Amino acid sequence: MNPEQIIATLRTLVDDGRVLTDPADLEAYGKDWTRQFAPRPLAIVLPKSTAQVQAVVKFANDNQVALVPSGGRTGLSAGAVAANGEVVIAFDNMNRILEFSPSDRTVHCQAGVVTAQLQAFAEENGLYYPVDFASAGSSQLGGNLSTNAGGIKVIRYGMSRDWVSGLTVVTGKGDVLELNLDLEKNNTGYDLRHLFIGAEGTLGFITEATMKLTRQPTNLTVMVLGLADLTNTMDVLQTFQKHIDLTAYEFFSHQAMLHVLAHGLVQAPFDTQAPYYALLEFEAVSDQVMDEAMNLFEQCVENGWVVDGVISQSETQARNLWQLRERISESIAPRTPYKNDISVVVSKVPPFLREIEAVVTEHYPDFEIIWFGHIGDGNLHLNILKPEAMAKEEFFDKCQQVNTWVFDIVQRHRGSISAEHGVGLVKKGYLQYTRSPAEIDYLRGIKQVFDPNGVMNPGKIFDL
Amino acid sequence: MNPEQIIATLRTLVDDGRVLTDPADLEAYGKDWTRQFAPRPLAIVLPKSTAQVQAVVKFANDNQVALVPSGGRTGLSAGAVAANGEVVIAFDNMNRILEFSPSDRTVHCQAGVVTAQLQAFAEENGLYYPVDFASAGSSQLGGNLSTNAGGIKVIRYGMSRDWVSGLTVVTGKGDVLELNLDLEKNNTGYDLRHLFIGAEGTLGFITEATMKLTRQPTNLTVMVLGLADLTNTMDVLQTFQKHIDLTAYEFFSHQAMLHVLAHGLVQAPFDTQAPYYALLEFEAVSDQVMDEAMNLFEQCVENGWVVDGVISQSETQARNLWQLRERISESIAPRTPYKNDISVVVSKVPPFLREIEAVVTEHYPDFEIIWFGHIGDGNLHLNILKPEAMAKEEFFDKCQQVNTWVFDIVQRHRGSISAEHGVGLVKKGYLQYTRSPAEIDYLRGIKQVFDPNGVMNPGKIFDL
Numbered sequence: 001m002n003p004e005q006i007i008a009t010l011r012t013l014v015d016d017g018r019v020l021t022d023p024a025d026l027e028a029y030g031k032d033w034t035r036q037f038a039p040r041p042l043a044i045v046l047p048k049s050t051a052q053v054q055a056v057v058k059f060a061n062d063n064q065v066a067l068v069p070s071g072g073r074t075g076l077s078a079g080a081v082a083a084n085g086e087v088v089i090a091f092d093n094m095n096r097i098l099e100f101s102p103s104d105r106t107v108h109c110q111a112g113v114v115t116a117q118l119q120a121f122a123e124e125n126g127l128y129y130p131v132d133f134a135s136a137g138s139s140q141l142g143g144n145l146s147t148n149a150g151g152i153k154v155i156r157y158g159m160s161r162d163w164v165s166g167l168t169v170v171t172g173k174g175d176v177l178e179l180n181l182d183l184e185k186n187n188t189g190y191d192l193r194h195l196f197i198g199a200e201g202t203l204g205f206i207t208e209a210t211m212k213l214t215r216q217p218t219n220l221t222v223m224v225l226g227l228a229d230l231t232n233t234m235d236v237l238q239t240f241q242k243h244i245d246l247t248a249y250e251f252f253s254h255q256a257m258l259h260v261l262a263h264g265l266v267q268a269p270f271d272t273q274a275p276y277y278a279l280l281e282f283e284a285v286s287d288q289v290m291d292e293a294m295n296l297f298e299q300c301v302e303n304g305w306v307v308d309g310v311i312s313q314s315e316t317q318a319r320n321l322w323q324l325r326e327r328i329s330e331s332i333a334p335r336t337p338y339k340n341d342i343s344v345v346v347s348k349v350p351p352f353l354r355e356i357e358a359v360v361t362e363h364y365p366d367f368e369i370i371w372f373g374h375i376g377d378g379n380l381h382l383n384i385l386k387p388e389a390m391a392k393e394e395f396f397d398k399c400q401q402v403n404t405w406v407f408d409i410v411q412r413h414r415g416s417i418s419a420e421h422g423v424g425l426v427k428k429g430y431l432q433y434t435r436s437p438a439e440i441d442y443l444r445g446i447k448q449v450f451d452p453n454g455v456m457n458p459g460k461i462f463d464l
Numbered sequence: 465m466n467p468e469q470i471i472a473t474l475r476t477l478v479d480d481g482r483v484l485t486d487p488a489d490l491e492a493y494g495k496d497w498t499r500q501f502a503p504r505p506l507a508i509v510l511p512k513s514t515a516q517v518q519a520v521v522k523f524a525n526d527n528q529v530a531l532v533p534s535g536g537r538t539g540l541s542a543g544a545v546a547a548n549g550e551v552v553i554a555f556d557n558m559n560r561i562l563e564f565s566p567s568d569r570t571v572h573c574q575a576g577v578v579t580a581q582l583q584a585f586a587e588e589n590g591l592y593y594p595v596d597f598a599s600a601g602s603s604q605l606g607g608n609l610s611t612n613a614g615g616i617k618v619i620r621y622g623m624s625r626d627w628v629s630g631l632t633v634v635t636g637k638g639d640v641l642e643l644n645l646d647l648e649k650n651n652t653g654y655d656l657r658h659l660f661i662g663a664e665g666t667l668g669f670i671t672e673a674t675m676k677l678t679r680q681p682t683n684l685t686v687m688v689l690g691l692a693d694l695t696n697t698m699d700v701l702q703t704f705q706k707h708i709d710l711t712a713y714e715f716f717s718h719q720a721m722l723h724v725l726a727h728g729l730v731q732a733p734f735d736t737q738a739p740y741y742a743l744l745e746f747e748a749v750s751d752q753v754m755d756e757a758m759n760l761f762e763q764c765v766e767n768g769w770v771v772d773g774v775i776s777q778s779e780t781q782a783r784n785l786w787q788l789r790e791r792i793s794e795s796i797a798p799r800t801p802y803k804n805d806i807s808v809v810v811s812k813v814p815p816f817l818r819e820i821e822a823v824v825t826e827h828y829p830d831f832e833i834i835w836f837g838h839i840g841d842g843n844l845h846l847n848i849l850k851p852e853a854m855a856k857e858e859f860f861d862k863c864q865q866v867n868t869w870v871f872d873i874v875q876r877h878r879g880s881i882s883a884e885h886g887v888g889l890v891k892k893g894y895l896q897y898t899r900s901p902a903e904i905d906y907l908r909g910i911k912q913v914f915d916p917n918g919v920m921n922p923g924k925i926f927d928l
Contacts, residue, residue: 101809101811102702103698103701103702103810103811104809104810104811105705106809126706147651148651148655150649150651154648154649158626159649161655162622162626165809171906175902175906177900177902177903177906178900179903181809181878181879181880181898182809182878183807183808183809183842183879183880183883184618184807184809184810184841184842184843185614185618185623185807185838185841185842185843185880185883185884186807186880186882186883186898187611187612187614187662187880187882187883187884187885187886187887188880188881188882188886188887188891188895188898188899189662189663189664189887189895189899189904189907189925189926190659190662190663190667190907190910191612191625191658191659191661191662192903192906192907194655194658194659195654195655195658195659197655198651198653198654198655199653199654200653203654215705215706215707215709234567237567238566238567241569241679242590242679243679245679285749285750285752285753286749286750286751286752286753287750287752288749288750288751288752289749289750343647343648343649343650344647345565345568345570345629345645345646345647345648346567346568346648347565347567347568374649377648377649378647378648378649379648379649414645414646415645415647416645416647416649416650416651416652417652418650418651418652419647419649419650419651420649420651421651422651422652423651423652423653427652431652431653434645434650434652435652435653436641436642438639438640438641439641439643439656440653442635442639442641442656442913442914443653443654443656445913445914446654446910446913448913449906449909449910449912449913450906450909461653462653
């Protein structure tokens with residue numbers, strides 16, 4: 001079948017006007033937030049139902065047409081990039097919340113529901129969807145689940161995976177499966193739901209999901225603490241976790257904060273300078289919890305772990321303290337940062353970070369390193385800023401070298417080359433740093449079971 | 465290879481004296497708590513390490529020897545029964561806790577560690593392992609994970625699955641895989657860890673696991689409420705969940721309680737009689753939470769949902785109230801109960817339960833039905849007691865008929881034929897009531913990838 005015939009047939013499978021071939025649309029729908037790969041899709045298809053997705057997948061199987069799923073296109077690993085003439089299935093028109101059950105505290109959504117839309121819906125109904133991250137305003141549920149998105153509340157609420165009670169998927173063979181039937185408890189053989197979550201659309205496409213909600217948090221209170229030393233992140237974490245359920249435990253370096261302060265809008269939390277800062281959040285459900293938190297803070301100061309600190313006294317103050325952490329990315333964006341999203345077990349964070357810093361500084365003393373991340377989960381965002389005088393090409397070439405050093409250190413510490421962003425195209429060349437050759441063979445075997453013709457997001461995560 | 469040769473070779477693969485062939489051992493290790501299948505294993509092998517398990521699995525592949533994994537043998541679905549001349553791999557000698565990391569709050573265990581041993585270890589270290597159930601004194605971690613065991617705290621703490629940060633498995637092909645590397649965040653392709661959890665040893669055997677621990681709960685407080693009507697279980701649940709994180713929400717019928725009271729040792733919680741009772745547990749972390757709970761209780765009484773109630777004022781009282789729920793199984797055991805472990809989404813529990821009761825009562829008015837279970841998760845344990853005068857055979861024949869009615873109703877309500885006990889041999893004939901034919905085909909495909917020679921626990925969950 002030639003491209004024209006493919007496009008003509010696609011037009012018979014979805015609603016009128018829902019197959020796009022304009023250059024501007026191909027450009028917009030063919031990429032995500034990564035910029036390394038030039039989008040070059042054949043066409044964009046906007047189905048409105050699971051049945052229409054199924055029709056397109058069956059057609060793709062019969063005619064060996066490669067498909068790429070596209071959600072909010074906020075990915076950072078090029079999992080949703082169509083750079084090889086693929087047909088993009090975009091879920092923008094599958095954005096309806098189909099059903100809400102207050103007793104079950106579940107909400108059944110189409111895959112194109114936007115994260116913030118789900119959060120708002122929960123709130124309107126007196127409940128809470130706790131998975132939250134910077135791209136919540138445009139990321140879609142299907143993409144969140146296909147990459148098992150994490151974010152800023154993982155320490156308390158887990159990853160996207162933990163909020164799924166049911167999934168509807170169209171497999172690579174074109175079967176519609178309703179996985180787990182929205183049940184809380186269901187031990188009837190292999191849990192395929194967890195196989196599709198995080199599979200980046202390579203086994204099939206998620207078309208609907210039933211998400212769990214929970215009660216709204218009470219009086220969220222934020223502390224920002226200046227730490228005497230990097231290892232004190234662990235001491236403080238352990239001290240607090242014994243008594244208080246933290247809803248967030250974030251960290252950033254002084255270097256990171258300087259960029260936020262220079263960017264304006266946010267003030268320093270206190271005058272004392274510290275090399276690293278921790279941001280803790282918890283529910284101050286009672287005065288007793290607040291007293292407990294103050295006692296723990298004082299313990300940390302007495303032990304010399306914390307040099308200064310501040311605690312929010314209102315919602316506005318809490319929001320302002322969060323800005324210190326949340327505005328880092330935008331404040332360094334003009335400096336063309338090399339970004340990496342890596343993790344190790346929490347206790348290994350200090351030596352892990354130091355090793356990376358040492359090797360980068362040794363070879364590239366003019367590189368400015370910015371650290372921040374979800375340290376309560378062992379997840380660090382490493383950012384290296386381009387020296388002003390260096391050309392982009394030279395910088396990115398050098399960063400390729402940095403990649404190898406970083407992933408060597410990741411492997412030595414039994415860490416992950418992608419803590420929360422997925423593999424996509426960007427990290428598939430490095431998969432073996434976290435997964436063994438035998439494991440990768442099994443991944444290929446599973447792919448073969450669900451997508452024997454290799455039409456679902458081919459070339460993502462691994463090559464066949 | 466003949467049986468003698470197999471046994472002789474097995475003796476070369478594990479430590480001296482660790483291959484058992486005495487009839488008493490074959491009987492003991494060849495079965496679990498189910499009694500429908502006569503154990504008939506060829507031999508029992510007791511490896512002490514992952515490497516020894518791997519050696520046995522490789523040998524089994526080369527010689528087409530069927531293997532059955534055996535943990536604490538407390539299963540209720542015959543997942544660990546060896547009834548066809550299989551070689552049993554028992555994990556009793558792999559019962560060491562290998563490593564503990566306080567900062568990570570994780571503990572690395574061999575698969576034969578007993579649940580209560582892990583709970584005690586956590587407690588000694590000021591932490592808590594929250595997965596708990598009646599067989600905790602003998603069930604082993606490997607078995608818990610292979611059946612994704614649930615229990616009495618799922619509403620707050622989830623299933624066994626939710627506490628695993630890393631797994632070591634020997635696949636059916638004899639590969640040792642270290643899955644997820646104990647990481648909190650790791651999005652690098654399909655999560656094989658979740659595939660092995662709940663697979664009942666049909667893809668490979670779990671040999672080691674890194675389990676997460678959490679902080680110890682504070683001042684656990686129990687309420688037992690008499691409910692005016694079955695549907696009030698939902699009203700009470702919703703009312704409390706909006707404000708308090710329940711650590712348990714159990715239910716039992718008056719009929720169930722009568723057996724416990726008749727059995728002695730436990731007293732009625734209050735004089736008022738109710739058709740159903742709910743048991744709530746929560747952390748009374750402050751006086752404010754206690755006041756909140758009392759207010760919610762009063763609301764429930766005012767709305768006519770609750771006819772009477774009691775709240776524990778001490779740990780001893782809390783433990784005593786739990787007895788009302790926990791002693792049901794043993795109090796009805798002498799009555800040869802037919803048992804079923806089923807689930808639906810929470811909101812469907814009332815109609816679901818009534819339909820089952822109606823069909824059983826219509827056909828067998830002399831059957832006494834006992835209901836209890838983890839209603840906060842939609843998980844009901846249906847027990848039917850044999851009429852004293854009826855012969856066992858006749859009763860079990862009739863119960864086969866009941867099975868079909870029950871599973872028809874389960875299917876109509878999109879429920880699970882096995883909420884927490886797994887499928888094993890007991891429920892494999894009914895798998896299609898919860899999983900679609902297409903899904904079951906994919907399960908077979910996955911089995912083929914990990915265990916192409918079909919040596920791992922063959923005949924469990926589904927036939928090839």
